Amino acid sequence: MIKQLLAVVTIGIISIAPYLDNTDRNPWFEDDTFIVSVDGKINRIRRSDPDWKPQSEFEEYHEQIYQEQERQRKEQMKEFLESTANVCTNGKDPSQLSLQAYINEFIAGPCQPAILVPGIIATILQVKIDCETLQAKRPDIFENCGWQTCSASKFWLKKPNEEYRLWMGSINSPFTIAMTNKKSKCFGDFIELYYDKSKKDPKERYSAAPGISITWHGNTPQSADAECGTTAIQELSTDSIIKSSMCDTKGYHKFSDTLKNMGYIPGLTMQAAPYDFRKSIVASESQKYIKKSIETFHKLTGKTTYIFGHSLGSLHATEAIYNMTPEEKQKVAGIVTMAGPLLGATKTFKPQVGGDDSYMFKVLSIDAGINWYAQRKMSRTSSSVVDLYPKDTYFRFRSETWMQQILDRIKWDKEFISTGKRPSRPNPLNWFPEPDQVCGADFEERSNHCQLLMSDMSEHFLRVVDKLYYSTEESMIEALSDNINSDALQQLLDYVQETKRVKADNLEHPGVPMVVIYAANQLTPAQFEYDKQPQPIVDSSDDFYLPDHIYKAYGDATVLASSAMTPAIMWIYEQKNGQTNIPTKLVEYCSQYSGDAVSSIYDSTDEQQQKQFTQSGYLGLTCSCKYGQTVIDHCSHGYIISDALLIQFASQVLTTNWKSTISQTTATEIELKAIKEGYDKVQTGTWYWDTGDVKCGNPEHPNEWKEVIVEEKIEFLHQEPTLAVIIKTNLGEIPYNVFIELIKESWGFRNFIVEVVLCSPGCIRCSNDTPDECLYYIPIEVNWFDSFNFDGWLLNNQQFVGISLCVNMTVMGGVVSKEYTSLIPHYKLILQVQFWKFDFWNNNKFTLEIDGQKFKKKFLINMRFFLFVVIVMGAKSHQTFVRS
Structure with a gap:
């Protein structure tokens, strides 16, 4: 009777499991709920509270708050948006034009192409999970994230999704930034980087834990879109609660929306450059993407490109240009750095030593945010943090004339303000406004007097007990060795070597016009002092030890x-001393030096109304943040690229009226569509008349005109019903003609093959085709459900298969086998078996063999229940192999 009941229950489970969701998306597994009020305050409702509801039930409410903020933003910028609508396409709506017509309008229009490079923690990171591998090889991480199974049939246990947004994770995801438990480890385990110094190429040195693959949003099957990376650098969170309460997560949202309003199209005239912000600049692919985008834009439009870099993105942008040839730099209009830490940031050392409380916040007196475990894993394994260590510039260039001018001007300003009189000696930087002029915008932390407001970065940035540390390499290594435990130390020391960038460290001019936007309106951490040794405290408590003095x-x-x-x-x-003719503008954000008007970097216009950028100097840029009344409006580092007036400034930088080098694009509609949708697989090569070997020859010059044979193989994801292949050349002459001796150009191709790799037939999902997620395989054979079919089956290598009845259930026993010899070509095969064992006999075992290999082995000790086995086998064509 017990076994009959068990059989009924088993059938029920098998029937309903495919329709249940036991991933983190299911409200059953949700924890506490957070609610944002209209004034921006965050409230928390505990899971045990009688009034608790799932976070998802408040999504609409939070979305309404967010949409109201968006409405206010657009209303604030209404006049500007209306005046610049489709300005880059001569007033024509890009959505109403073919792509060719659009590019031609952009060519005739006044704008330059643009590249947007985000800062650190400003690219959305997406994680793909191979559940079985992660569970098998890193069960500790699997358990730390609260997962218990990889099977959807075990609906009472929690399993991971195939993909998550790792940064910035939603409030109730395993990767939330609102951690309320210092022991939460899931995010820290996933964000950690593993480093192999032995690899020659820095790009190949980094990896994640087994079963984990991390890349930027848009570069995975579930996050792919047609925005060419733009969605990866804006609105870092999908949670309306975060979007409506935090401004730093906006990223380039307002910026890119404004460019689209002007007539830009992602992939064709503007390009985002997302990257894995954990990796060092030299290990990042950002340089490749930036260079490729510049080449593509110049080819399509005949125009030079402006690169906008925010924060760490400024360093990525300048490094990309440092590594270009002079000819390639001719295709760059300039770089605009926005809040760029060109000499590093002293606060980057803080999270490595004892944690950074700026990643924490209060929810009803409860600490929430990124805990010490996660901060330690993230900051100590991310080489980008080492990229941002403060540089030794104020030591290395101390005696240089320009450095002495900076140091003298700092003293000059202080003397001017303290006495109220202009010092008798000349202004050391006479192009920078003097203190009797107005630059400030009524900020609490600075006066309105125009001042350099720079600090001497040769002073110590860190004190631990009685020891001081400075921004030289020797002192920095000492700081690491004294304050980081041995488990993490060597990796950080390796990073110090990898992150050396000679041109940047020497302050070499990038070789293109520069616009450097900075802010000096808020007091900023410069020196951190610890009265006790942090390492033993954080190691023993597994919690923060914050600086005693800042x-x-x-x-x-x-x-x-x-x-x-x-x-x-x-x-x-x-430039002012004739060492270069390339201009640089230093632009102070939130400066009233130019009044309320938005400043322009351009110095004049020529006869054709083309704007000219030729002079170096200072500009004041007013800001809208100081007028803001809502919680998300302020003037700090992360919000700069969301400021309406800075965005207007950027739009003026891009509106040059410069003439293109071409009148029409040479790209076809199909090529433009492929580029816009991110399917650009163009491969180029250059050969000359004497390149290669003589294969066919030329009758007149058999040993001089040579041929080149190149094998091209292009692999790419393809989700469209059709594929267009275009093969063309720019050779301007017809093939060799015996009557016209000088015409000898020719080309050709052969062995052109298009192969497509399909998913399993009928499968509705292609990634991670487990039997639980891919339910529509073509059935080959079903045995022993409604009837017993013995065709082809052998029992103990005999032709006859016998059956018996046990409690009115039909069963068979022994070694059963069958051979399949005519399966259709396939990639995966699902074998589903239900096995029963009766009584208490020990030392029995169940073994499944496929092609002579033992695939499943189960020892049956004190078991009297069933074993339900689902096997997924991988196979290619008729070559069968087993994939665990």
Whole structure:
């Protein structure tokens, strides 16, 4: 009777399991709920509270708050948006044009192409999970995330999704940034990078834990879209609660929306450059993407490109240009750095030593945010943090004239303000406004007097007990060795070597026009001091030990003004002293020096109304953040690229009226569609008349005109019903003609093959085809459900298969086998078996063999229940193999 009941229950489970969701999306598994009020305050409802409801039930409410904020933003910018609508396409709506017509309008229009490079923690990261591998090889991580199974049939247990947004994770995802438990480890385990110094190429040195694959949003099957990476650098969170309460997560949202309003199309005239912000600049693919985009834009439009870099993105942008040839730089209009830590940021050392409380916040007196475990894993294994260590510039260039001018001007400003009189000696930087002029915008933390407001970065940035540490390499290594435990130390020391960038460290001019935007309106952490040794405290408590004292200087609350300004001052010095003819503009964000009007970097226009950028110097840029009344409007580091007036400034930078080098694009509609949708697989090569070997020859010159044979193989994801292949050449002459001796150009191709790799036939999902997620395989054979079919089956290598009845159930026993010899070509095969064992006999075992290989082995000790087995086998064509 017990076994009959068990059989009924088993059938029920098998029947309903495919229709249940036991992933983290299911409200059954949700924890506490967070609610944002209209004034921006966050409230928390515990899971045990009688009034608790799933977070998803408040999504609409939070979305309404977010949409109201968006409405206010657009209303604030209404006049500007209306005046610049489709300005880049001469007033024509891009959505109403063919792509060819659109590009031609852009060519005739006044705008330059644009590339947007985000800062650190400003690219959305997507994680793909191979559940079985993760569970098998890193069960500790699997358990830390609260997962218990990889099977959807075990609906009472929690399983991971195939993909998540790792950064920034939703409130109730395993990767939430609102951690309320210092022991939460899931996010820290996933964000950790593993490093193999032995690999020659820095790009190949980094990996995640087994079963984990991390890339930027848009670069995975579930996150792919047609925005060419733009969605990866805006609105970092999908949660309306975060979108409506935090401004730093906006990213380039407002910025890119404005460009689209002007007539830009992602992939064709504007390009995002997302990247894995954990990896060092030299290990990032950002340089490749930036260079490729510049080439593509120049080819399509005949125009030069402006690169906008925010925060760490400024360093990625300049490094990309450093590695270009002079000819390639001719295709770059300029770089605009926005709050760029060009000399690093002292606060990057803080999370490595004892944690950074700026990633924490209060929810009804409860600490929430990124806990110490996650901060330690993230900051100590991310080489990008080492990229941002403060540089030794104020030591290395101490005696240089331009550096002495900076140091003297700092003293000059203080003397001017303290006495109220202009010092008798000359202004050391006479192109920078003097203190009797107005630059400030009524900020609490700085006066309105125009001042350099730079600090001397040769002073110590860290004190631990009685020892001081400075921004030289030797002192930095000492700081690491003294304050980081041995488990993480070597990896950080390796990063110090990998992150050396000679041109950047020497402040070499990138070789293109520069616009450097900085802020000096807020006091910014500059020096951190610990009265006790942090390492033993954080190691024993597994919790934060924050600095006992923090000393500040002027900046944007994250990057010191000195870090952003110093290289620009050097480059301005070089132009004014004839060492370069390339201009640099130093632009102070939230400066009233130019009044309320939005400043322009351009100095004049020529006869054709083309704007001219030729002079170096200072500009004041007013800001809208100081007028804001809502919780998400402020003037700090992360919000700069969302400021309406800075965005207007950027639009003026892009509106040049410069003439294109071409009148019409040479790209076809199909090519433009492929580029826009991210399917650009163009491969190029250059050969000359004497390149290669003589294969066919030329009758007149059999040993001089040579041929090149190139094998091209292009693999790419393809989700459309059709595929267009275009093969063309720019050879301008017809093949060899015996009557016209000089016409000898020719080309051709052979062995052209198109192969398509299909998913399993009928499968509705192609990634991670487990039997639980891919339910529509073509049936080959079903045995022993409604009837017993013995065709082809052998029992103990005999032709006859016998059956018996046990409690009115038909069963068979022994070794059963069958051979299949005519399966259709396939990639995967699902074998589903239900096995029963009776009584208490020990030392029995169940074994499944496929092609002579033992695939499933189960020892049956004190078992009297059933074993339900589902096997997924991988196979290619008729070559069968087993994939675990």
